[in-house]
Amino acid sequence: MYRRPSPDKLPAGARPDFFYKDVHMAAPAQIIAALLQPVFAELAEGADPMLRPSSRSGFDFQVNGSIALAKKLGRRPDEVATLVSSGVALKEVCESIEVTPQGFVNLRLDDAFLAACVSELAGDSRLGVEIAATPLTVVVDYSAPNVAKEMHAGHLRTTVIGDSLCRLLEHFGHRVIRENHVGDWGTQFGMLIEYLLDVGETEGAHELSVGDLDGFYRQARAAFDASPEVQERARRRVVALQSGDAETLRLWGVLVEESVGYFEEVYAKLGIGLTRDDIVGESFYNPMLGDVVAELDAKGLLVESDGAKCVFVDGWTTREGDPLPLIVQKSDGGYGYATTDLATLWDRFGRIGADLAVYVVGAPQAQHLAMCFAVAAKAGWLPSPEQAVHVAFGSVLGADRKMFKSRAGATFKLVDLLDEAVQRAGEAVSARSLELNDSERASVARMVGIGAVKYADLSTDRLRDYVFDLDRMVSFDGNTGPYLQYARVRCLSIFRKAGLDPADYLGGGVPIQVGHPAERDLAVALTGFPAAASAALESWSPHKLCAYIYELAGFYTTFFENCPVLKAPNEESKNSRLALCALSATVIGQGLSLLGIESPERM
RNA sequence: GCCCUCGUAGCUCAGGGGAUAGAGCACCGGCCUCCGGAGCCGGUGGCGGAGGUUCGAAUCCUCCCGGGGGCACCA
Structure with a gap:
């Protein structure tokens, strides 16, 4: 050694x-x-x-x-x-x-040295990734759909990126607290509750439970816009909600409950680990808002401007060039989302004792979040500026490079996109995999279709806008999820053909040979896994892990083409190559898993 | 007007101080009776522009051009 x-x-x-x-x-x-x-x-x-x-x-x-x-x-x-x-x-x-x-x-x-490294990797269930020396408590804020509103492609990005980052953090031994900052509070609930009453509680709840959230919201909005009387009722309803009126709260709870049930269905379909226990919505922070403002006041940070209570932070200006405030209490006494976001920082660092607060939120919110972070720092809630992180991401575009919408201008429902991806994956799988029975095929189609959508989202630099192209996502060629899943299946199929168990080659006990250039390249690539995972986490960029896996799959393919495994020249070489196959499958599988993508055994 | 962000091959994307800028798709030309042909090999083709810093710039800085976004009581 x-x-x-x-x-x-x-x-x-x-x-x-x-x-x-x-x-x-x-x-x-x-x-x-x-x-x-x-x-x-x-x-x-x-x-x-x-x-x-x-x-x-x-x-x-x-x-x-x-x-x-x-x-x-x-x-x-x-x-x-x-x-x-x-x-x-x-x-x-x-x-x-x-x-x-x-x-x-x-x-x-040195070949022997490289071989020793690979053997050690093969003997390590963590594939070289070590537990962090100082585990951190990290709150990750992601997904955040709105009650009574449809989930669309934009939610896909925050959900998928956030999920992968949580997995990476946990894999490195950090303590992750997932917070799904659901939009479950605010003035729009006056309108929504009144519509619920108008359409009938049973009917309204039914609409939401079957996933017609957009229909519900649109009609509520239309009724609101069309009638001053409805607007007045909605306004009074908001007051009742804010003051804790029992019946109003019950109705609000119906909206929340039906929507959350629907979100859970979507998360289940996506294979995302979020549950209702992770929901820490806007309503959760509502009781804190008064204290947040009071504390800002006590620290002398509040300035009243045009009747609104504001905190001014250097560096931002309005369109007119005047100093831009963060408004923490509106002139009507109500609170906006700035106050809620301040409360999240207040709570996460103050009560939870987080070391890091990560916000997986779209790039357009950059200024808003930067201001919130700056105010929290000024108020002393943020131990140091780099402990609040905005993991920003670009927009989802259609093939025309415009915002991803249908020809009629409506946003696509996330579930419809997912269903279509699964359906296309199913067609592709059926066309080739004759030995799968119906239930296996359905399961594989789900893994491939969902994996395809996730991988497409994760594999490009998150800051760039990305083009949603289902055809490319579900393709088995190129840097796609299905290609990588397939690459892994090919690694494993050798074992099935030979009646062997890959696990027998993973203990590190099988001597590795790296004589052939393709074996060498594969071996070197395999040892790069810990660094790739680490690089992805450091920069909050899952696409770096994607790039690594794709590259690894390429080296595996070259190896597979050039180095006969079952027909290797001798027994030692055969065993070594089997070990490389088993290790390749494991690294690809582990990598995909950190991205939140499942790997079928056959496809 | 100010701020942020993006601009790399026909298309979708990597590369973010190191040597000759990489993939995939598309296109063109070859190959393979062989562990899964969803294959292999080769070719055409590119850093928006101009300065600057540096031994070295796609990468860092400045300006310009172009796309997207943000700029006090909606979240």
Whole structure:
């Protein structure tokens, strides 16, 4: 076994954020970086080896930092490159070390060392991902549909991204508190309750329970807009709701209950772990709003402006160039969503004692949230600014690159999109998988269809707007969910054909060989899993994990094409290749799982 | 008007200080009696523009152009 640097030798301060670098020592890149780091640090304060994967054929990694270091020292780059690469035990883990005239150091891993790393990975059920040294309590705010309003494609993004981030956080050992900030309070409930009464409680509840939320809302809105009398009733109803009138609260509860039941159906369809226990809606914070405002007042932060109670924060202006306030209490005495969002910070840091509060909310809310964070910081509720995170995401667009809507201008219901994806996946699966029975086929279709939609959403940089294209999502070619699920199935099918159990090859007891270039590339790729998962979490970007899995699947395909497994030249090679297949399936499956995507065993 | 964000191949997207900018789809040309052909190999084709910083810029800075969003009592 190779002697490894102890974890406390890892570069301190490499991660100034809250996720201390917990990368397993089975990762060759981390081992080499740890070997080089002290050498660089000795030559110049804070010098970084800048170890990166190499795209040059025959090499696995390259050291870029030697050039910058040479500049700093005023010496020739190739000289410094030679210096940093000769003094350390790189030879122990690299079979080839090349210094280029420009000052790069190219490294090729020693086969035995690489094989040892992969064996260790195969023997580790966590695949090299270590539990965080300091587990954090993280509140993740995501999904947040509105009562009596349909869930559409926009909710898909926050829900799917938030779910994946929760899974990643938990996998790294952090304590995650999911908060589904449902829109279940506010002035619109006067209108909704009055409509519920007009249409009849039973009928209204029925409409909601069968999922016709948009129909309910639209008609309520239409009735409200059309009649001053309804508007007056709605206004009085809001007052009754705010003052805790029992009957009004009961009616409100009917709306909430029917909607929540519907949300649960959608989450079940999506395979999202959110339950009604995770709902911490706007109504939950309502009782706190007075205290929030009072505390801001006590701290001298409140300014009255045009009758509204405001907090002014430097850096924002109105259209006219005047200072822009965060309005915490409207001139009519009511509270807006700014106050509620302040209350979430107040509660999450004050009562829950969160280390991090994550808001998976669309990019248009950036300014609003930044202002809320700034006010919370001013009020002393936010221990430090970087502990509140806005994980923003772009809009969902249609094929025409406009906001994703039907020709008639209506938004698509999320459930309809999901159903169509499952149906198309079912057609694709039926066309090929003759050995599946009906119930297996339905189950696979669900995993593939839902996985396709989720993967499409997760696989692009979340800040960009993305084009919702069902055809591309459910395609088995390209960077798609179905392709990756299929890649994993192909890994596993070898075992089924041979009557073997992949688990027998995962204990780490099967010696790995990396003789063929395709075996090597696959092996190196496999060891990159912990770093990929870590990178995805660090930047709140699941797409980095997607990119890794897709790349890994590519290496597996090349391996599969070039290296016969069951017909390997000898028994040792066959077992090694079976182990690589089993490990590939496991890494792909684990990766998809962290994205919230299920993996069928057959398809 | 100010602020944020995005602009990479015909299309959908990676790459966010390192060497010759990568995939998939589409298109063109080849290959394969072989563990799952939902295959393999090759080709055409690109960083919106102009400056600047740097040994090195798609990446960082400034300006311009273009798309999207936000800019006090709706959430």
